[in-house]
């Protein structure tokens with residue numbers, strides 16, 4: 566089942582790339598493994614998937630310990646400052662930076678370990694009250710501050726679009742995040758590269774790819790529905 570679902574996702578990613586004239590290599594598939602057991606990740610690993618996304622610090626740290634060391638772990642969930650220390654040297658990329666306090670904590674913990682932390686800025690493009698992330702207007706001033714932190718490297722932007730019946734409804738959200746990244750690039754801020762656009766989930770990743778996503782975060786489409794009651 567996992568194999569077939571992965572093949573289906575892969576086919577759709579390729580088709581979305583073809584439709585929008587993009588190379589498949591421009592889009593990284595992040596398999597969102599939250600709530601799923603390590604054995605299932607191991608199965609996906611053996612099918613060639615080496616990039617995983619988790620949204621809870623403890624779960625990420627536990628899976629990190631038991632799974633192969635060449636896995637790239639992405640922190641995609643809201644991150645509390647007091648938990649940064651548990652994952653800062655275990656993650657390839659933190660997708661959910663949305664406050665100066667969090668960025669400064671990442672700086673401090675990365676400096677202690679003499680490593681560079683790669684981050685994305687989370688943007689609440691849809692301005693949903695229930696979601697984390699900066700508003701579009703807040704992003705450039707925020708980036709100008711974070712760019713001064715020597716152990717933090719901004720790589721791009723991330724957004725979580727609303728759940729919608731028809732993924733076309735999210736197209737303008739993805740287009741707006743893309744446009745924001747172009748505006749930032751045009752400012753040529755030192756130490757800032759925003760070439761990564763993490764956008765698109767099971768329900769809307771094809772539209773996101775058509776609008777320029779370079780990372781798609783897919784859970785249900787690969788691993789099946791999640792059970793939060795176990």
Ligand SMILES: *Cc1c(COP(=O)(O)O)cnc(C)c1O
Pocket residue numbers: 597599620641642725766767768782783784785786
């Ligand atoms: C859970 C989650 C996903 C994956 O969602 P699916 O709809 O299962 O693909 C993607 N991004 C974030 C931030 C998530 O928390």
